[in-house]
Amino acid sequence: MDEYIKTWNHIIMNCGYDNTYKMAWAKALVELYVATLDKGQHSTTLSFKQIAKRYLCYYWNQTIYFDLVQGSNLKKLPEVLSATKELIDRYYRAKDNYLPERFEKVQFERLGLSLAYQDTIGSIVKTLRKDVCYRFMTVGGTTYDIYQLDRKSGIVTLHSEQIRSLTEHSELLLQVINYRWTQMLESFNYSPKIAMKVRAVAEGKIRRQNLSSFHPYLDLEFDKGERICFYCQQPIASEDLSVDHVIPWSYMFSDDLWNLVYSHKSENSSKSNTSPLEDVIIRLEQRNKMLQQKLEESQFKKEKQYDELKLAIEKDYVRKFWLAAKG
Ligand SMILES: [Zn+2]
Incomplete structure (x- = not known):
């Protein structure tokens, strides 16, 4: 040189x-x-x-x-x-x-x-x-x-x-x-x-993944396919359905079951990079525990989604990443 x-x-x-x-x-x-x-x-x-x-x-x-x-x-x-x-x-x-x-x-x-x-x-x-x-x-x-x-x-x-x-x-x-x-x-x-x-x-390789592959796991939370919005607790019509990152994708740069919820399209937080409030975080933690149980009882128990969710709960990812994202 x-x-x-x-x-x-x-x-x-x-x-x-x-x-x-x-x-x-x-x-x-x-x-x-x-x-x-x-x-x-x-x-x-x-x-x-x-x-x-x-x-x-x-x-x-x-x-x-x-x-x-x-x-x-x-x-x-x-x-x-x-x-x-x-x-x-x-x-x-x-x-x-x-x-x-x-x-x-x-x-x-x-x-x-x-x-x-x-x-x-x-x-x-x-x-x-x-x-x-x-x-x-x-x-x-x-x-x-x-x-x-x-x-x-x-x-x-x-x-x-x-x-x-x-x-x-x-x-x-x-x-x-x-x-x-x-x-x-x-x-x-x-x-x-x-x-x-x-x-x-x-x-130039920033591509958001299609999150519909998470539907089968998220659906475990609900009866008979009626999907409820994580934010407003109301049912979501299929044309208005979206999967949202609670802690912003722009921060995580990753799609993890422990951070994903159903929401109305209009409430999807991808439009803002702001950090969620604590009550949202507490509900997400509860949701994850419940989801882990449902997964354990389901045919998905041997899949990596189950292991990853379990790890996230053990390691307290929701709270740790939320605190870090808040700065
Ligand atoms: Zn909603």
């Missing part, structure tokens, strides 16, 4: 941090420069605005699906994250439903959000200039000239050998960046499966 890539690697692995900005910066530079290769120029310039667009993409996708904490100060969000969250709020209000979309698919103009989008990019550019672009180059008191920086004009320049080198090692570098970003997130977040969440976001 050449010295240039070694330096990148050194910076990524050793930079100080109290938020994830530097990793987003590194990732944006690598991805953008890889796409500029082979235009024959002696050097290539990127604007902070181009970088800010990539930035918004990363933070949008990590936030809209998993609401990951990106900084050490829980009382004051990193500015880029507040700006991103504000844009996500406006996006939900504009389209009037709560189905999250990847950033790459969102049509800001069609939603009447062109201006809001431009404002967000503008505020990210400010942060890049003020906090990120020059700090990234300095580790442990040494400044490394891995790019030419013109802070005032808001541009970064690399010459062609550097771009060639970045491109050649881009896969490796991006893995190191994701690894380090994950490490940072693990120091800020208490939610489970951080590494899997980061990877799923990066690879």
